[in-house]
Amino acid sequence: LKTTLGLDWEKDLLSWMEGEFALALIPMSPEQLALQDNPYSAPLGAGLALMVKVSDRSGAQATLQQLDDLITNSYQLPVVETQVNGQPMVSWTATLGGVNATHGWLEGNVVFFTLGAPIASELVPQPQKTLIQAPLFQNTVPTKPNPNTGQFFLDVERTLNSSNLNLAQLPSQQEILAKAINTIGLTVATIDPNRTRFKLFVQLKKQSQPSKAAETKKGDNQQKP
Structure with a gap:
């Protein structure tokens, strides 16, 4: 990190992080995937999004500015101040296309950084319903142990089994x-420095049952001894 980006992990990053963070793989919207001149849909149909709760906004902004300067001066990539759904943010775009990075702010002193496909419009404005309110999440991710130190959710059907990504x-x-597999959920809790407890749930797809008409037809075709 120090060699590549010139950042000190404790001084330039941990110093302004409050402790809570979320990492997500977000598919592009169907509208963007349908665009014929979209350079991002062919190599990757989703982007990674990192969201971090910030305790020192000015410190976080200074680190982001340092990254912007590095991208411009060392990698000669365009750094553009733009707006997504009326909210200001900064984007980096590879000159040959294919990779996009964006950073900005969400409500409640939460900074976000996306990498891959342009997915900032999926974060801004903040969705009315959060992920934990989604029935699929609630039916998959274990509620215990509680309290917990982290949760993981993977919609396998929309990621690994999807051709759009x-x-x-x-x-x-x-x-x-x-x-x-349909979905995977995991809840983790740290009991003490030497022990961690977790609960994993894997939701399998339901096997389709043959219709009565199909069973009858199959039985009619069987030869009697």
Whole structure:
């Protein structure tokens, strides 16, 4: 980190972080994927989003400015101040296309940074319903242990099993396993410095049942001894 970005982990990053953070893989909107001249949809149909609760906004802003200067001076990439849904933010774009990075602010002193496809419009304005309010999340992620130190949720059907993300194809055995899974949820709690407790839940897809008409037809075709 120090060599690549010139940042000190404790001084330039941890000093303004409050402790809470979220990391998400967010698919692009169908509208953006449908654009013929969109340079991001072919290599990747989703982007990573990091959101961090900030205790020192001026310190966080200074670090972001340092990153912007580094991208401009050392990597000669365009750094552009822009607006997404009326909210100011800063974007970096690779000159050959394919990768986009954006950083800005959300409500409640939360700074966000996205990398990959342009997904900032999925964060701003803040969605009316949060992820934890979604029925799929509630039915997948364990509620215990409580209190917890972190949770993980993966919608396998919309990520690994989706062709829109343009991810590398899994080996055949792993692909069969992935196609049988709907979602994965994990809740973790730290008991003490030496012990961690977690609960994992994997929601499998329901196997489709043959219709009565199909069963009757199958029975009619069987030969009697």
